[in-house]
């Protein structure tokens with residue numbers, strides 16, 4: 001293996017790439033067995049020039065690690081020499097609300113141009129409500145008959161929106177026309193087959209992101225900003241074959257880094273990447289990462305390229321103290337840890353995709369949530385740690401449409417393995433469980449509604465679960481429940497619980513289950529769905545609108561009398 005790597009610091013002559021963390025150690029020829037990839041990962045400030053003598057490129061960041069791995073995996077034997085080109089600095093993801101119209105796309109382009117010091121990778125979602133419209137169109141196609149498929153109302157809405165956008169942006173409509181024709185053909189195909197499999201559903205919704213990115217890249221090119229469109233499933237986003245809910249596989253990171261850097265070095269252009277989409281590793285078919293999955297696309301690129309920041313641009317001033325559609329007086333949360341953000345997303349805050357924090361946490365890359373409608377607002381910055389000294393409650397999250405199961409063993413106390421048996425039934429049926437509270441002979445738990453949503457046979461599945469559990473237990477299935485999660489500093493759980501229960505007691509609400517669990521940041525309780533919104537509003541008033549709760553804290557003190565500073569680490 002003859003690849004050689006050198007490192008360059010911006011103002012210094014080329015020094016030699018440390019294969020350990022020491023910057024000034026000598027250059028060594030690299031071979032898979034000699035490269036300490038974990039050391040490379042730490043070297044975020046290193047630059048890695050690669051080339052074949054004729055064309056020479058340089059990349060920066062911990063993406064170097066992925067490039068080196070990719071080179072080695074391909075068994076390239078080229079010599080690496082110096083150049084001085086700028087790599088990518090950040091990823092900017094714009095959600096559907098940010099690119100909902102031609103006007104919005106222009107504003108987003110302006111916004112990107114207001115950061116000339118950045119060299120961003122752009123990730124886009126489908127325009128506005130296009131994903132919902134595609135799903136609705138697909139469902140209608142199943143039963144409307146082939147001859148009516150072209151007339152589906154949502155198809156017309158999608159066509160009209162995209163054609164109008166292209167006209168208003170003054171770009172060549174051919175960039176999207178073939179896609180719109182193909183979409184119509186696909187709906188006819190669904191109508192003919194009279195079925196919409198999960199695989200076809202993913203292919204169908206992929207049109208949304210394929211269209212929006214093509215339009216935006218074409219627009220940037222017309223205003224003189226060189227841009228290049230990418231379909232994520234063509235540039236190395238490899239996922240499991242779980243259609244509608246694909247998991248990003250490890251191979252994605254080096255593949256995406258290599259493709260984006262290679263293209264950039266041959267011919268620099270701003271990459272415009274489709275969010276939400278991937279390619280199933282066995283089937284080779286288009287997959288999606290679950291609703292809101294463009295956030296995960298952005299953090300995956302952030303980690304792959306070792307960027308300094310991941311920005312997700314939304315239609316709100318950051319992560320708020322609760323869903324603003326439930327309670328208008330929600331306010332932005334300036335700082336969050338990855339743990340808090342992940343928990344918040346997992347327990348239902350639509351603002352972030354539940355899996356999106358994982359790559360950011362692994363790459364230790366800060367995530368900034370900003371408002372594309374109000375760029376001056378500071379937004380929320382999500383990092384590994386933050387000062388928790390005064391933090392009590394951060395945000396209140398509501399998850400609706402929850403099914404709860406009370407499971408009591410038919411045998412009496414002391415039954416060994418009861419919990420194991422119950423959970424093995426869920427494992428066998430592939431159903432995921434959200435909140436759990438147990439005693440030796442009984443369990444209360446909730447089923448993850450998003451998992452149920454993404455699959456069919458919901459009622460049959462529930463019946464089947466109950467049937468299996470009834471072999472060992474008395475089962476009570478309770479629908480129409482909601483989970484209210486209090487995300488915050490569980491170090492102060494007594495204060496949080498005292499206040500929360502006072503609020504709920506005052507409202508006459510009976511909590512049906514509570515779980516604090518092992519999480520350092522979340523206390524959840526289950527109430528009737530009909531009461532849930534009122535509870536969130538009352539809790540918000542009590543925790544965020546009635547003075548500084550931190551004054552109630554009894555501060556732990558060191559021997560010298562000074563207060564202990566608390567840091568929460570993921």
Ligand SMILES: Nc1ncnc2c1ncn2[C@@H]1O[C@H](COP(=O)(O)OP(=O)(O)O)[C@@H](O)[C@H]1O
Nearest residue numbers: 095096097314315316319320322323349350351
């Ligand atoms: N705690 C929260 N903070 C901010 N927004 C929230 C929260 N909970 C729910 N939301 C909803 O999330 C929306 C933003 O997320 P999303 O629709 O995925 O944005 P985008 O499509 O721009 O990526 C907001 O408009 C808001 O209604």
Ligand SMILES: N[C@@H](CC(=O)OP(=O)(O)O)C(=O)O
Nearest residue numbers: 095096125131291292293294
């Ligand atoms: N368009 C997809 C993916 C996505 O991330 O969208 P948004 O960024 O608008 O939430 C969806 O609606 O689920």
